Amino acid sequence: MKRILTREPILAANDAAARAVRERLGAAGIFAVNLIGSPGSGKTTLLEATVGVLPGVRMGIIEGDLATDRDARRLAALGVPAVQLNTGSGCHLDAAMVLGALERLPLVELELLFIENVGNLVCPAAFDLGEAAKAVVLSVAEGEDKPEKYAPTFLRAQAVVVTKADLAPHVGVDPHRLAASARAINPALVSFVVSARSGEGLDDWRGWLAAKGVE
Amino acid sequence: MHEASLAQAVLERIEEAATTQGAVRVVRIVLEVGELSGVVPEALELALRCLAPGTPAQGAEIVLVRSPARARCAACGERFHPSWLPCACPRCASPAAVLEAGQELLIREVEGE
Numbered sequence: 001m002k003r004i005l006t007r008e009p010i011l012a013a014n015d016a017a018a019r020a021v022r023e024r025l026g027a028a029g030i031f032a033v034n035l036i037g038s039p040g041s042g043k044t045t046l047l048e049a050t051v052g053v054l055p056g057v058r059m060g061i062i063e064g065d066l067a068t069d070r071d072a073r074r075l076a077a078l079g080v081p082a083v084q085l086n087t088g089s090g091c092h093l094d095a096a097m098v099l100g101a102l103e104r105l106p107l108v109e110l111e112l113l114f115i116e117n118v119g120n121l122v123c124p125a126a127f128d129l130g131e132a133a134k135a136v137v138l139s140v141a142e143g144e145d146k147p148e149k150y151a152p153t154f155l156r157a158q159a160v161v162v163t164k165a166d167l168a169p170h171v172g173v174d175p176h177r178l179a180a181s182a183r184a185i186n187p188a189l190v191s192f193v194v195s196a197r198s199g200e201g202l203d204d205w206r207g208w209l210a211a212k213g214v215e
Numbered sequence: 216m217h218e219a220s221l222a223q224a225v226l227e228r229i230e231e232a233a234t235t236q237g238a239v240r241v242v243r244i245v246l247e248v249g250e251l252s253g254v255v256p257e258a259l260e261l262a263l264r265c266l267a268p269g270t271p272a273q274g275a276e277i278v279l280v281r282s283p284a285r286a287r288c289a290a291c292g293e294r295f296h297p298s299w300l301p302c303a304c305p306r307c308a309s310p311a312a313v314l315e316a317g318q319e320l321l322i323r324e325v326e327g328e
Binding site: 001002003004005006007008009010011012013014090091092094122123125126127148151152153155156184185187 | 227228233238251253314323325326
């Protein structure tokens, strides 16, 4: 009997693909954000609103879903280069998929890339996609206890965007308390409270992206 | 349910290592799963058992080691075990803890013959 493997990350192959993504994005001077959140948390709507408040920024988008190209079409309709990835039954994107999607984007023209992950608050967090930052998207309607219930995702993120703030009075959740409960899990999280419908908070979100060298 | 993807990654890596090192059969697989990694060890083991047939890992003993989380209080330096997050320091009650361990996802060792 002999030892054929010793102490290495389970996701070593994904990590290698993520390094390749990071190198390509770095060479092109692109800041990439991996958006993670439950189905219906408002990820695509946040992206539509972000396109609206960053009119001069050359943005590209990779959309992840089990099926349909609906999200990519929503963003392409706004004039943004958008690539749809369909995972079939896969619950997350991995770095090899993103590496393939980069081939279908005009990288030299871009400065900001959003990767909208498959709607899921658990699995996507384990897979480095080569992004510069992970942002968790969480709507007020999901309830204040979600950061505590889904702590690993919040631990690995740099930002949390609390969406649908306009619904807060109707669902009885204080969006700022929701943001605070996420920061209790990970004190390094930068938090935003936004409403794509009313425009509330989008300035702060834009300011954070701008501080990352975009705009 | 990304445990199936993780199992697939483990089996592909084992197949590659078995081929390059001339092992015909894998005897033992030891994986380490951090308490706060977001992975359910039982689900990972089940996925490995379902996906192993037809690979060199078929029939191998599978051992999953759950590695404990460890936090250090940013205020007083106390090291403690956080059972889940958020966690307060058991000595000074500060909520500012730095997670030092618990997110591991490792192939610890694989033995073949």
